[in-house]
Amino acid sequence: MTVRADLEALCAQPIADLGAGRTAERWLTMFDWALGGSVSVARLAEAHADAVAILREGGRDPVKGAIYGVWASVDPRYELRLDGSGTLSGTKSLCSGLGIVDRALVAVVGERGEQLLVDVEASGPTVISDVTGWATPAMFDTATGTVGYTQHPVEIVVGDDAWYLERPGFWNGAIGPAACWAGAAAGLGAYADAKAVTDQHQLVARGVLRAEAALCQTLLRDAGRDIDDHPTDQVAARRRAYVVRHLVERSATRSVDAFSRAFGPRPFVSDGHLAQRVSDLMLYVRQQHGDRELAELGGL
Incomplete structure (x- = not known):
């Protein structure tokens, strides 16, 4: 399938509205997009879902x-x-x-x-x-x-x-990319689970990947519930977005590190899909603007 066909398939799937009572489901759907398929296509689908939410917020x-x-x-x-x-x-x-x-x-x-x-x-x-x-x-x-x-x-x-920057949904929607980062990282765990481990180090990595994926899913669920409870609180939304984005970025980085240390170079040179996933993920998480976002979080 082409990128466009894959994107159409994701965009045709139902997804919960932002701030309407099922936001946790929305984030976990995006998590699954990046877990089960192309990270690039998931990123495009997240943008489409965000655009639809923005338009609806603007009437x-x-x-x-x-x-x-x-x-x-x-x-x-x-x-x-x-x-x-x-x-x-x-x-x-x-x-x-x-x-x-x-x-x-x-x-x-x-x-x-x-x-x-x-x-x-x-x-x-x-x-x-x-x-x-x-x-x-x-x-x-x-x-x-x-x-x-x-x-x-x-x-x-x-x-x-x-209006675009000042609307309530701006910071709430900023968690969408983090949901995709988390799913992309969880894809490394799916790879590790499917492989026959050869030593204790790979078992440790498998455990780390499972724990990091569970951590991110919990963060996304909690963030979704908070958004539904306080959909128009701008200060809370900004703080929440910075926290979730930072924690997911750190988790994704730990996942890549644990995987590469335990499995070595072989998966990256022999499995094109895995190599592309890691390459995509490490660029994608740079949408979390690192210390700049942390400084803004500290100043709120």
């Missing part, structure tokens, strides 16, 4: 049948501007799903400097995308690169100035 419906990306990264070298006539021009970097997704929620700058979110087509005659700057094989299947719009008509603006 909008997603375009029927469309698969979405969320292009909201900030890079001072690039800027997309929405002018007074409602057309979009400029460039955006780190956009995932180029040539794969149908539409995207894109963070842009309005004519008076407003921070806006627009729902636009991801391709077309006024759109140019370029993935040649993605030099690493890690997360290569996400088709991440730079996209440029030239006087592209925009019909859908979601929310008003700064």
Whole structure:
């Protein structure tokens, strides 16, 4: 199957709404996406689920049948501007799903400097995308690169100035990627469980991987219940997101370390799927901005 076909299959699966009483199920569904299949496809599916949640929070419906990306990264070298006539021009970097997704929620700058979110087509005659700057094989299947719009008509603006960052769901939704990190790491445990262990070190690694997976699942369940209990508490949501993202990132790092120390280089050179999983995971967890997030957590 292609990345698009795999992505369509995940996006067609039912997933619990964010903050509606079953958020723990939502995170565990994303965990399972990354556990059982491609980490890159899970990352794209998480973005689509996030886009649908954002649109619903903004009182909008997603375009029927469309698969979405969320292009909201900030890079001072690039800027997309929405002018007074409602057309979009400029460039955006780190956009995932180029040539794969149908539409995207894109963070842009309005004519008076407003921070806006627009729902636009991801391709077309006024759109140019370029993935040649993605030099690493890690997360290569996400088709991440730079996209440029030239006087592209925009019909859908979601929310008003700064709504995207200030809405309650922003920090609640930030746990979605961590759910995928956790599932990607748990995939190492599934590999270890399927292998005939040859020594005590591999048994130890298997135990570590099982414990780390259980830890992450517990974190995700607890976070989901907290979100459902306090869906609009912004300070609690931000603190919760930083804590969960940090702990899952640390757990994923411990899992990779335990696996590689016990099983050595052989799995990485003989099993392409496993090698890709580890490569994808170690890049993906860098969405947890390390000490910057910890400093912000300490300052809350």
